[in-house]
Amino acid sequence: MEDFARALADFVRYNQAWAAPIVMLLAFGESLAFISLLVPAWGALVAIGALIGVSGISFWPVWIAGGIGAALGDWVSYWFGYRYKEQVAQIWPLSRYPEILPRGEAFVRTWGVPSIFIGRFFGPLRASVPLAAGIFEMSYWQFQIANFTSALVWSAVLLLFGDVIAHIVEWLWRVV
Numbered sequence: 001m002e003d004f005a006r007a008l009a010d011f012v013r014y015n016q017a018w019a020a021p022i023v024m025l026l027a028f029g030e031s032l033a034f035i036s037l038l039v040p041a042w043g044a045l046v047a048i049g050a051l052i053g054v055s056g057i058s059f060w061p062v063w064i065a066g067g068i069g070a071a072l073g074d075w076v077s078y079w080f081g082y083r084y085k086e087q088v089a090q091i092w093p094l095s096r097y098p099e100i101l102p103r104g105e106a107f108v109r110t111w112g113v114p115s116i117f118i119g120r121f122f123g124p125l126r127a128s129v130p131l132a133a134g135i136f137e138m139s140y141w142q143f144q145i146a147n148f149t150s151a152l153v154w155s156a157v158l159l160l161f162g163d164v165i166a167h168i169v170e171w172l173w174r175v176v
Helices: 002-014 016-031 033-038 042-055 057-091 100-111 114-120 122-133 140-175
Strands: none
Touching: 002 016, 002 033, 002 042, 016 033, 016 042, 016 057, 016 122, 016 140, 033 114, 033 122, 042 140, 057 114, 057 122, 057 140, 100 114, 100 122, 114 122, 114 140, 122 140
């Protein structure tokens, strides 16, 4: 996975026009229930965030692209859970991880709408919370407001985390 993140960051470094579309796809995949279990993309998002300050990539379009991609991934997961309800647990790869949906259900039932925001920041929950919200028919508009708000915050946090790490490394490099 580290090689994937490095290769993608190198590609973005030399092809900056692709930064926003790549971040949008990564965030979408990271937030989509089934894909995020197979290919966690947060490392690549942090690596691309590290390029923002040191390579001149504009933060704003990359941030918005990441937020939209993440929100769309959760939106699709919510719809899938709403549409297919009980059948979801039998679909691969969730059928291989039977504990994920009950955890997501318990979390959504306990926390309600804030579960969407909280779940976005915790890897194992990120895949199951929107799906569980759809299965248990959380209010559509409440879900979408929490979804888009949390997606924009999550995108900013990952990208800025990478940017801060890059600045710290750059500063340490100059000091040493």
